[in-house]
Amino acid sequence: MMEKNIVLVGFMGTGKSTLGRALAKRLGCRFVDTDLAIEEITGLSVAQIFRRHGAIRFRSEENLLAKRLAGQFGLVIATGGGMLLNSANVELLKKNGVLIELRAEPDVIVNRVKNKKHRPLLKKGDLSETVTGLLREREGVYDAAEFAVDTGQLSFAAALNVVHNYLKKKGYIK
Numbered sequence: 001m002m003e004k005n006i007v008l009v010g011f012m013g014t015g016k017s018t019l020g021r022a023l024a025k026r027l028g029c030r031f032v033d034t035d036l037a038i039e040e041i042t043g044l045s046v047a048q049i050f051r052r053h054g055a056i057r058f059r060s061e062e063n064l065l066a067k068r069l070a071g072q073f074g075l076v077i078a079t080g081g082g083m084l085l086n087s088a089n090v091e092l093l094k095k096n097g098v099l100i101e102l103r104a105e106p107d108v109i110v111n112r113v114k115n116k117k118h119r120p121l122l123k124k125g126d127l128s129e130t131v132t133g134l135l136r137e138r139e140g141v142y143d144a145a146e147f148a149v150d151t152g153q154l155s156f157a158a159a160l161n162v163v164h165n166y167l168k169k170k171g172y173i174k
Contacts (some may be wrong), residue, residue: 002029002173005075010142011135012081013112014102015151015159020078027076027173034065035080041065046080048117059086066092082138085130090144094103098172099143104152106132 004024008016017033024031035046038061042049047057062083069077070092077097082088093099104112110128124130142148147166151159167173 002027002074005069005073005077005080006171006172007077007097007099007166008082008094008102009079009145010081010102011109011138013109014104015080015156016102018156019102019151019160019163020076022167023163024076026164027161029074029076031076031078032069033078034083037065038062038115062086063089069093070095079092084137084144094144098170099145100166101142101148102151103142103148104150106135108152115166
C-alpha cells in the first residue's frame with residue numbers, strides 16, 4: 001500500500017488521465033480523474049457546469065473534491081488542468097500526496113486537444129492562441145509539483161516509466 005497519493009498535475013492535454021490510469025493499473029491501486037469524479041457527483045458534465053453555473057462553481061466543486069481526497073490514501077489522482085489555481089487545493093493535495101507535473105509544448109497540447117469538443121476553456125477563438133494564453137496565465141502554477149515530465153518529448157511508455165522510476169527511487173512506491 002502506498003502511504004501517499006500520487007497526484008498528476010499539469011495543463012490539459014498533457015496526458016494526466018491516460019498516464020494516471022496506466023500507472024494505477026501498474027501499481028494495483030484506485031484511479032481518480034477529478035473531472036470525472038465531479039461529473040459523477042454533480043450529474044453534469046464539466047462543460048455543462050461551466051455553461052450553466054460558470055467557472056466559480058466548477059472551481060468550488062474541485063475544492064470540495066480536494067478536501068475529500070485529502071482524507072484518502074493509495075490513490076493515483078489525475079487533476080483537472082485548473083485544480084492548482086486554488087492554493088488551498090495545492091495544500092490539500094500535498095497533505096497526503098506527491099505532486100508530479102506532466103507538461104508539453106503548446107503545439108503538442110494543441111495537437112492533442114484540437115478534436116476534443118468537451119473542453120469549455122477552448123470554445124472561443126483561435127485554439128493555438130487560447131492554449132498559449134492559458135499557459136501564460138498559469139505560468140508557475142504547476143511548480144508546486146516536486147517532479148516534472150515532458151510527455152511531448154517521450155513516448156507514452158517512456159513517460160510512464162520515468163514517473164514510475166522516480167516514485168520508486170524516492171520510496172513512494174515499492
